[in-house]
Amino acid sequence: xxxxxxVTPALILASGAIAALLVTAFHATRTWRxxxxxxxxxxxxxxxxxxxxxxxxxxxxxxxxxxxxxTFMMVLAAGVMDHEESIPPGELHFLLLxxxxxxxxxxxxxxxxxxxxxxxxxxxxxxxxxxxxRSDLGAARAAWTFFLLSAVSTAVTVMGxxxxxxxxxxxxxxxxxxxxxxxxxxxxxxxAAVLLTVVGLLFKAGAVPFHVWIPDTYRGASVxxxxxxxxxxxxxxxxxxxxxxxxxxxPVRDDWAPVVAVxxxxxxxxxxxxxxxxxxxxxxxxxxxxxxxxxxxAPLVGLPGTAAVAAAxxxxxxxxxxxxxxxxxxxxxxxxxxxxxxxxLAGLARRDPGAGLCLAFALLVLxxxxxxxxxLLTKYVVLLPPVDSGYxxxxxxxxxxxxxxxxxxxxxxxxxxxxxxxxxxxxxxSPSPPYTVxxxxxxxxxxxxALVAASVYPDLLLGVL
Amino acid sequence: MSxxxxxxxxxxxxxxxxALARAVVSARGAAAAGAAVSVLSLICxxxxxxxxxxxxxxxxxxxxSTALGLHWHLGVDGISxxxxxxxxxxxxxxxWSLAADVTSTTDDHExxxxxxxxxxxxxxxxxxxxxxxxxxxxxxxxFELALIPMWFVIARWGDPGGGRLAATRFLMFTVTGSAxxxxxxxxxxxxxxxxxxxxxxxxxxxxxxxxxxxxxxxIAVGLAVKTPLWPLHIWxxxxxxxxxxxxxxxLAGVFLKLGTYGLLRVFVSVVPEPAARLAPYLGALxxxxxxASCLACLREHxxxxxxxxxxxxxxxFVVLAISTMSEVGVLAAVFASxxxxxxxxxxxxxxxxxxxxxxxxxxDALGRxxxxxxxxxxVVLLFAATASLGxxxxxxFWGEMLALRSTYEPSPALDxxxxxxxxxxxxxxxxxxxxxxVRVVxxxxxxxxxxxDDDIDLTRTEAGISAVLAxxxxxxxxxxxxxxxxxxxxxxxxxxxxx
Numbered sequence: 001x002x003x004x005x006x007v008t009p010a011l012i013l014a015s016g017a018i019a020a021l022l023v024t025a026f027h028a029t030r031t032w033r034x035x036x037x038x039x040x041x042x043x044x045x046x047x048x049x050x051x052x053x054x055x056x057x058x059x060x061x062x063x064x065x066x067x068x069x070x071t072f073m074m075v076l077a078a079g080v081m082d083h084e085e086s087i088p089p090g091e092l093h094f095l096l097l098x099x100x101x102x103x104x105x106x107x108x109x110x111x112x113x114x115x116x117x118x119x120x121x122x123x124x125x126x127x128x129x130x131x132x133x134r135s136d137l138g139a140a141r142a143a144w145t146f147f148l149l150s151a152v153s154t155a156v157t158v159m160g161x162x163x164x165x166x167x168x169x170x171x172x173x174x175x176x177x178x179x180x181x182x183x184x185x186x187x188x189x190x191x192a193a194v195l196l197t198v199v200g201l202l203f204k205a206g207a208v209p210f211h212v213w214i215p216d217t218y219r220g221a222s223v224x225x226x227x228x229x230x231x232x233x234x235x236x237x238x239x240x241x242x243x244x245x246x247x248x249x250x251p252v253r254d255d256w257a258p259v260v261a262v263x264x265x266x267x268x269x270x271x272x273x274x275x276x277x278x279x280x281x282x283x284x285x286x287x288x289x290x291x292x293x294x295x296x297x298a299p300l301v302g303l304p305g306t307a308a309v310a311a312a313x314x315x316x317x318x319x320x321x322x323x324x325x326x327x328x329x330x331x332x333x334x335x336x337x338x339x340x341x342x343x344x345l346a347g348l349a350r351r352d353p354g355a356g357l358c359l360a361f362a363l364l365v366l367x368x369x370x371x372x373x374x375x376l377l378t379k380y381v382v383l384l385p386p387v388d389s390g391y392x393x394x395x396x397x398x399x400x401x402x403x404x405x406x407x408x409x410x411x412x413x414x415x416x417x418x419x420x421x422x423x424x425x426x427x428x429x430s431p432s433p434p435y436t437v438x439x440x441x442x443x444x445x446x447x448x449x450a451l452v453a454a455s456v457y458p459d460l461l462l463g464v465l
Numbered sequence: 466m467s468x469x470x471x472x473x474x475x476x477x478x479x480x481x482x483x484a485l486a487r488a489v490v491s492a493r494g495a496a497a498a499g500a501a502v503s504v505l506s507l508i509c510x511x512x513x514x515x516x517x518x519x520x521x522x523x524x525x526x527x528x529x530s531t532a533l534g535l536h537w538h539l540g541v542d543g544i545s546x547x548x549x550x551x552x553x554x555x556x557x558x559x560x561w562s563l564a565a566d567v568t569s570t571t572d573d574h575e576x577x578x579x580x581x582x583x584x585x586x587x588x589x590x591x592x593x594x595x596x597x598x599x600x601x602x603x604x605x606x607x608f609e610l611a612l613i614p615m616w617f618v619i620a621r622w623g624d625p626g627g628g629r630l631a632a633t634r635f636l637m638f639t640v641t642g643s644a645x646x647x648x649x650x651x652x653x654x655x656x657x658x659x660x661x662x663x664x665x666x667x668x669x670x671x672x673x674x675x676x677x678x679x680x681x682x683x684i685a686v687g688l689a690v691k692t693p694l695w696p697l698h699i700w701x702x703x704x705x706x707x708x709x710x711x712x713x714x715x716l717a718g719v720f721l722k723l724g725t726y727g728l729l730r731v732f733v734s735v736v737p738e739p740a741a742r743l744a745p746y747l748g749a750l751x752x753x754x755x756x757a758s759c760l761a762c763l764r765e766h767x768x769x770x771x772x773x774x775x776x777x778x779x780x781x782f783v784v785l786a787i788s789t790m791s792e793v794g795v796l797a798a799v800f801a802s803x804x805x806x807x808x809x810x811x812x813x814x815x816x817x818x819x820x821x822x823x824x825x826x827x828x829d830a831l832g833r834x835x836x837x838x839x840x841x842x843x844v845v846l847l848f849a850a851t852a853s854l855g856x857x858x859x860x861x862f863w864g865e866m867l868a869l870r871s872t873y874e875p876s877p878a879l880d881x882x883x884x885x886x887x888x889x890x891x892x893x894x895x896x897x898x899x900x901x902x903v904r905v906v907x908x909x910x911x912x913x914x915x916x917x918d919d920d921i922d923l924t925r926t927e928a929g930i931s932a933v934l935a936x937x938x939x940x941x942x943x944x945x946x947x948x949x950x951x952x953x954x955x956x957x958x959x960x961x962x963x964x
Contacts, residue, residue: 462533
């Protein structure tokens, strides 16, 4: 049975992807504008359809919007690369939209085979995206790492799915849940099958121990693509993980919850440790996105019900917005000042107050500190389920990691607000920002405005779920 | 909108405006504006206090996030009002000193002086918010709001050597503590189902059992870092001594009170049963802090570090008073907090002026014989030191006296034998405090003068600031009823009052 309301956004994106590729094929010269217009139209259409039909339920709608609008922002941010001859614009937009179509399928998947197919549709174009820059050895290496690990993790997932099929005799989430609830299979075997099934998703989400590809891949990819991976790809995987764990595997929660708790705790700790030594904004954001994945996983240990999932999703939305802002500003900074290291970002708030203040606010959101109230409130929200369900130790680990994470967010924040360093005080390589930078700035300001609005009226976000 | 909301938010909003307009505002103008805004804020507080008709003056209670049960809930009672007024007073004086301070206005990059004023104003809003918040999460938001501005104040305007390290250590300690406190709040929210402090304080059957106890431990640890309670005080001496004068004054005068006020408002009143079980430990650590800090002060050779350590001792008296969980204890805690804010504020102003003149606040750098070299400055220092050691007739005396009085007759939470042991040791602390301040007087103020070129006596601004604080200290010393009369009616909000 096909639920057209659920798949229409994905279909629109897939058609848009082909159209974006074709317009460049039939265009005489290299054009950045037309594929971008096609992408924009199809992304906006997809989000309009999702809102109009309401998707499957409110949760799925929010996840779909995160995927679609996140991709939209990264399409706008990708415009700042329009001067780079080594990036083919048609392929870039084709791959972005194809992957986003996979993301849309992934969050509406209610069947394990659909899940695997959607996961592949999400992954394969994003691998190509990472290696898209022609004759860039680093990018090729990053793509290769990503590809190998991705293939292995998907293989493990397929194995898990087949074992689950052995227990349940079915692949649809609701029937798997019914079958597992009445199953007499040994708990450990079921637990193992569940964990193998979610390996592919944990890999995409960047949870420890499947995180090793993230720093390399993000640094090898162009900044907007790294942003895409950290927001859209990760959100889709985490969203699917929330859905599959709480619906299909909900009845055997006691078998997987302790493992998820440990994974969440280790993920946030390792991510924070890794971020501590970074002196490059992309590298730092890569590690920090690993740590943030841990915070999104943590509420899943909560008691069954919507509260835990709602907590995770509201955290996910806030994380996505803040990361979009951060990656967009870094992309703009790279275009205008030629790099993404802390030295390039030093004094950004003085050289480019708009970008600097947006980045500062996004960092405060990620760190969870006032005046970014929404960042703090979502941290509070994700602490509730672990405490409520008796995982007090996890709550303490989360609290310590909040404190710990502040160190590196604050370091970048202080860098952004500090006086500019000598080497970039010289005239920037791109003195007059092209009009594409203006689009990226508009996206950045819109996302920041959303975060500010949510800080003033938290119910805008927290009341929805 | 209530006048109280205006009082809380006005300084912060003014700070943001100043920071954005730093290109067109002079540092002096910004400081003057800061002082004016703070005075306005004080007027608003007084207005809402005089118009009070209930337990909390100027109370506002709007749902902020229905999904979380979070309310925009502010109000001041007799416990918070003295601290609110003291905070505003110190901020006015800090702005005054910034307006006259030449070194901070001629900084190497433009607008730095304005930004410093802006940060002070944001810190003021955060502190006022903490003192008037009546919702746990709102309390937490304000509690955290002050930290990052303070990090910037210490890291950018502090000592070039080690200022940033001290700032980061300060931040890490307090953030770790407050993160644990947040876990404690989550525990309370989950078990009690509300975040409103007045409701929690009046629960028909107070929270008991293991889970609230663990929550109480988390809250207590978080606040103990802030207060600071020995042995969690190790961030304090560096942060206070490396900070610029305004930073030291606000850290000692206001920030430490966030911890002690928190212990009263969100620990003793919200989780009375776990608090009673933890009280003996708090009391013992408080007294250990008193003794340890006195011993450290006896060996200290830097005036700013000495004052910082002495703060640990004074906060020890406050925590000791709180741990008795009696009416007198609450009274003593608030009184001693206010007195310490005024006295240590004056001491840190003084040390800052000396450091500005001589480049360092070590005894060697200051030399000897300040009585003859800078007589008026020396007299102010002597006055502040004697106030700090608890001379009768000055504000510090009543704080310590009431704290010891409450330990003599504690609530059942504190075992009588233990309490009297603590009382004896704390009394020893009073003697040691006298000893180290006498040492300062002998080493720095007295002795054969070693004149230097930069022996400049009190400037007009410095004299003004000293006069304001001295008047306040003497006033509270000779008429403590002014303050106790405000506090006493509100004690019931914190502990059960005997009929």
